[in-house]
Amino acid sequence: MKIISLVLIICSPLLLQGQMQFQEIENQANYKFGDKEVRRIFKFKNDGDYPVTFNSITSSCGCTTTSLDKITYLPGEEGEIEAIFTIGQREGLQRKKITVLTDDSDNSRYEMILEVNIPKIAEINTRLLYWKKDESLDPKTITIDFQPNEPIKITDLKISNDSFNLDMDEVLTGKKYIISVDPGTARNSKNGNLLVKTDFPKDNPKIYFFHLRVQ
Amino acid sequence: MNPFIKESGLICLIALFLSLLTWSFHPGAPDYHKVELEDGEILLTTALQSTDLVLWVDARSKENFELDHIPGAILLNEDDWEYLLAEFMEKWDPDLKVIVYCDSRLCRASKNVAQRLQDELQINNIYTLHGGWETWTIEQKR
Numbered sequence: 150m151k152i153i154s155l156v157l158i159i160c161s162p163l164l165l166q167g168q169m170q171f172q173e174i175e176n177q178a179n180y181k182f183g184d185k186e187v188r189r190i191f192k193f194k195n196d197g198d199y200p201v202t203f204n205s206i207t208s209s210c211g212c213t214t215t216s217l218d219k220i221t222y223l224p225g226e227e228g229e230i231e232a233i234f235t236i237g238q239r240e241g242l243q244r245k246k247i248t249v250l251t252d253d254s255d256n257s258r259y260e261m262i263l264e265v266n267i268p269k270i271a272e273i274n275t276r277l278l279y280w281k282k283d284e285s286l287d288p289k290t291i292t293i294d295f296q297p298n299e300p301i302k303i304t305d306l307k308i309s310n311d312s313f314n315l316d317m318d319e320v321l322t323g324k325k326y327i328i329s330v331d332p333g334t335a336r337n338s339k340n341g342n343l344l345v346k347t348d349f350p351k352d353n354p355k356i357y358f359f360h361l362r363v364q
Numbered sequence: 365m366n367p368f369i370k371e372s373g374l375i376c377l378i379a380l381f382l383s384l385l386t387w388s389f390h391p392g393a394p395d396y397h398k399v400e401l402e403d404g405e406i407l408l409t410t411a412l413q414s415t416d417l418v419l420w421v422d423a424r425s426k427e428n429f430e431l432d433h434i435p436g437a438i439l440l441n442e443d444d445w446e447y448l449l450a451e452f453m454e455k456w457d458p459d460l461k462v463i464v465y466c467d468s469r470l471c472r473a474s475k476n477v478a479q480r481l482q483d484e485l486q487i488n489n490i491y492t493l494h495g496g497w498e499t500w501t502i503e504q505k506r
Contacts, residue, residue: 209471209472211427212425212443237443238443238445238446240442241476244472246470275485275486277487279458342450356446357446358446358447358449360449360485364458
């Protein structure tokens with residue numbers, strides 16, 4: 150009897166695996182410039198001998214939504230969870246956790262990861278040009294280095310305060326631009342916003358915001 | 365009473381008394397209530413006790429922000445970064461301590477937003493709120 154109890158205690162974690170078997174718990178989605186969202190499927194199967202009902206599916210980010218065809222799956226039945234990640238203006242490696250809760254008494258909780266790598270369209274040295282009180286009013290520069298292979302044009306520069314003078318130089322055609330910002334000579338505190346419009350991606354061209362401030 | 369049980373009980377009581385004494389007065393005793401903070405995180409109590417002026421930044425979704433937010437907070441998330449960044453800059457001042465928060469301890473939005481502010485604007489004095497909005501609401505109910 151003691152041996153049986155000991156074996157049961159040792160093996161109990163193995164017995165608590167749950168019925169739902171997911172094919173992948175980490176899913177890498179491909180992204181291409183201009184995509185507004187990416188979708189990935191998490192396939193699963195009820196490998197047990199009783200029905201399992203999904204109680205909830207939540208994501209660690211409001212930017213990721215999920216959908217499921219139905220909530221109860223019979224033994225042997227297969228299904229899939231579709232995860233939709235809205236890109237917004239995110240950049241870099243994004244890892245979003247999706248937590249699934251079921252009524253399975255053996256293991257009711259499953260966690261999955263949706264991973265998307267969103268490369269930057271441009272490397273930019275700074276978004277803030279700031280002249281401190283004790284600093285000389287020399288022009289400062291913004292460098293925009295576009296990363297995609299195809300040429301990208303800056304189509305418009307819009308500034309909210311005309312007392313800042315702008316000068317743009319296309320250093321590498323369709324690739325690298327330097328914008329020089331001259332705050333003028335008058336030592337008075339002021340600020341302005343600069344909008345840089347591009348022609349990429351074609352269907353949703355990127356606009357960059359910069360802030361200029363003289364203290 | 366059985367003398368063995370009596371002696372055992374006494375030894376246990378003495379041991380308990382000594383260990384409590386050590387835990388109370390030992391300078392190197394572990395602090396079981398200490399919260400492990402990640403890099404750049406700040407506790408709500410520290411933020412509220414600070415004499416610095418704070419610019420609260422809400423990195424949650426626009427919908428959640430509109431439902432409720434920390435008084436004076438401004439919305440800045442990566443759903444609409446460029447537009448919201450402009451609004452952030454209207455409020456920002458180098459003397460302000462910027463504290464970014466998202467839903468709870470589990471979300472990463474506040475960390476991402478704080479990192480982008482540091483990378484793109486090269487400004488310092490940026491923190492993320494440990495426990496986020498969840499901690500704020502719990503504190504308000506006390």
